Amino acid sequence: MNILVCISKSPDTTSKIAFTDGNTKFDENGVQYIVNPYDEWYSLVRALEIKESLGGNVTIITVGNTGDEAIIRKALAIGADNAVRIDAEPIDAFYVASQIATYAKKNNFDLILTGKETINYNGSQVGGMIAEHLELPYVSLASKLDVAGNVLTLEQEIVGGVQVVEVATPVVVSCAKGMAEQRIPNMRGIMAARTKPLEVIAPESLDLFTQFEAYSLPDAKKACTMIDPMNMESLVELLHNEAKVI
Amino acid sequence: MKTLVYINNNHFSAKASFEAVTYAKKLGGEVVVITYGDSTGAELLGAYGATKVLVDSSLANADEQQITRLVASAVESTGAEVIVFSHDLVAKAVAPRLSVRLKAGLVSGAIALPETANGFTCKVNVFSGKAFATVSVKTTVKIISLLPNSIQPENIGGSAVVETFNGNTGESSIKVVSTKKPEGNIPLPEAELVVSAGRGLKGPENWGIVEDLASALGAATACSRPVADIGWRPHHEHVGQTGVAIRPNLYIAAGISGAIQHLAGVNGSKVIVVINSDPEAPFFKAADYGIVGDAFDVLPKLTEAIKKFKNAN
Ligand SMILES: Cc1cc2nc3c(=O)[nH]c(=O)nc-3n(C[C@H](O)[C@H](O)[C@H](O)COP(=O)(O)OP(=O)(O)OC[C@H]3O[C@@H](n4cnc5c(N)ncnc54)[C@H](O)[C@@H]3O)c2cc1C
Numbered sequence A: 001m002n003i004l005v006c007i008s009k010s011p012d013t014t015s016k017i018a019f020t021d022g023n024t025k026f027d028e029n030g031v032q033y034i035v036n037p038y039d040e041w042y043s044l045v046r047a048l049e050i051k052e053s054l055g056g057n058v059t060i061i062t063v064g065n066t067g068d069e070a071i072i073r074k075a076l077a078i079g080a081d082n083a084v085r086i087d088a089e090p091i092d093a094f095y096v097a098s099q100i101a102t103y104a105k106k107n108n109f110d111l112i113l114t115g116k117e118t119i120n121y122n123g124s125q126v127g128g129m130i131a132e133h134l135e136l137p138y139v140s141l142a143s144k145l146d147v148a149g150n151v152l153t154l155e156q157e158i159v160g161g162v163q164v165v166e167v168a169t170p171v172v173v174s175c176a177k178g179m180a181e182q183r184i185p186n187m188r189g190i191m192a193a194r195t196k197p198l199e200v201i202a203p204e205s206l207d208l209f210t211q212f213e214a215y216s217l218p219d220a221k222k223a224c225t226m227i228d229p230m231n232m233e234s235l236v237e238l239l240h241n242e243a244k245v246i
Numbered sequence B: 001m002k003t004l005v006y007i008n009n010n011h012f013s014a015k016a017s018f019e020a021v022t023y024a025k026k027l028g029g030e031v032v033v034i035t036y037g038d039s040t041g042a043e044l045l046g047a048y049g050a051t052k053v054l055v056d057s058s059l060a061n062a063d064e065q066q067i068t069r070l071v072a073s074a075v076e077s078t079g080a081e082v083i084v085f086s087h088d089l090v091a092k093a094v095a096p097r098l099s100v101r102l103k104a105g106l107v108s109g110a111i112a113l114p115e116t117a118n119g120f121t122c123k124v125n126v127f128s129g130k131a132f133a134t135v136s137v138k139t140t141v142k143i144i145s146l147l148p149n150s151i152q153p154e155n156i157g158g159s160a161v162v163e164t165f166n167g168n169t170g171e172s173s174i175k176v177v178s179t180k181k182p183e184g185n186i187p188l189p190e191a192e193l194v195v196s197a198g199r200g201l202k203g204p205e206n207w208g209i210v211e212d213l214a215s216a217l218g219a220a221t222a223c224s225r226p227v228a229d230i231g232w233r234p235h236h237e238h239v240g241q242t243g244v245a246i247r248p249n250l251y252i253a254a255g256i257s258g259a260i261q262h263l264a265g266v267n268g269s270k271v272i273v274v275i276n277s278d279p280e281a282p283f284f285k286a287a288d289y290g291i292v293g294d295a296f297d298v299l300p301k302l303t304e305a306i307k308k309f310k311n312a313n
């Protein structure tokens, strides 16, 4: 199977979230970037497992600038065969998905995997957009993926439950927890990653649909009101009269 | 101006649907709903401001590609300029597809009405609820996917006209083999009140006191990740960065330390109550009300107090 795995960077969860330039830019000062966990732990690892059992090739793709090559090397060290970087600022989901779709159109992938969402913008948008560009079916939030010939059987989360579906390749799938177990790259993988091919492609120019104009932080939380564990009536009264939530 | 609201089949009396229609109504133009399947009860949405409900009753089940075609046909036939979804799992797959199909900018996870004085901008949650962003939409047709619990539904009375509609949805390319829905429970992402517990509860046999409180309140139950990982609770209850993100009105957490990855999924809650035996537990920093105490004593006492309150009101 010829598999394309979309990977993005995201700030490490312990990163301080702050903004600069009059609150128009994310403050990257001291921020440690990691491979978005859904992309690394679930989609990439499942793609590798499929390749190991059925043969094929795993290409990773990211829309980002030179600074993102560290996360690309990490994904190569885990086992991807080759990498593509579309050399552009990932402005919004539409921009990212359009760039990836353009690349995918020129190459025949049986399976395109994304993560459930990026943990910075949480849009869950890129996978569906790629699918529409390529006019392919899209199975979102899959927690299981099995392959038999050109038919995939997937388990996916739906509103209020889970369902099992079957779909023929080519298809776009977004991956959630349950899909695979995290892999830690070993020394051999890290060495091999240095010489694996990384193709850098210029982006196509596009009209933008949306733009992030400004950011803000939630109001500082007021200090927690402590309540006597023996007096739950007072908590109920505060929840009713002060917080007005019951 | 017309606004089109997509409502899931048979979700005509769901709070999330009332929110989406109310939101559309507040945009100022005429509100038309598009849905499919059985239309029983669809006229109800008129009470929240919809004048018309278009139903493609030729479809019983639809995959997201078909729903995308359905909504696109309805946009074409109504000339709607704004399309509103409730940000659920269907919307997360359909809205991005529709954005590409209609060349319409998408605001994913809106938490407020747009500002239209100068362009069209909308506030969304970013960085797992740790920050907000203002997104401007540059396209003529705009799509907004509204986070649940962001707006109060307003029942203004009235009833909508229900009309059949042919969405030209084509064939499904995805075959559903089986579906499992946990019974009875309130689905976590939609719940307004949530009671959650963590490793501090010591074992699955102790969850009775959590469920008692949840049922006294009419709340959904949730848990921390280790609890789902060890199998004390089902996976769909796991909230946090790698689980479900929720933003209920009230989140009660017992025996959960408040690790940053847990907070990422719950810090959008309006009010947080933390019960923990350790006064130094990090969760207290994110709480509105805190109780330093043993969950095994506090939870039953709180359940009693809630029952007393419910009986009196
Ligand atoms: C990449 C990554 C992603 C993660 N994603 C998630 C996620 O999505 N969701 C999530 O929850 N976690 C997640 N975690 C794990 C997270 O870091 C914490 O380990 C986890 O949330 C801790 O769960 P806990 O609070 O139930 O357990 P503990 O940390 O063990 O805390 C138990 C708490 O119970 C208290 N306690 C003990 N006995 C009692 C008692 N009798 N009465 C009252 N209180 C008592 C203790 O004081 C303690 O504060 C993630 C971790 C990583 C590294």
Ligand SMILES: Nc1ncnc2c1ncn2[C@@H]1O[C@H](COP(=O)(O)O)[C@@H](O)[C@H]1O
Pocket: A006, A007, A008, A009, A036, A038, A039, A061, A062, A063, A064, A090, A093, A096, A113, A114, A115, A116, A117, A118, A121, A122, A123, A124, A125, A126, A127
């Ligand atoms: N800049 C990017 N480059 C490559 N893939 C991306 C990028 N941003 C997002 N993705 C993919 O799209 C998924 C969903 O992202 P999002 O729509 O931002 O929540 C991620 O898990 C990635 O697989």
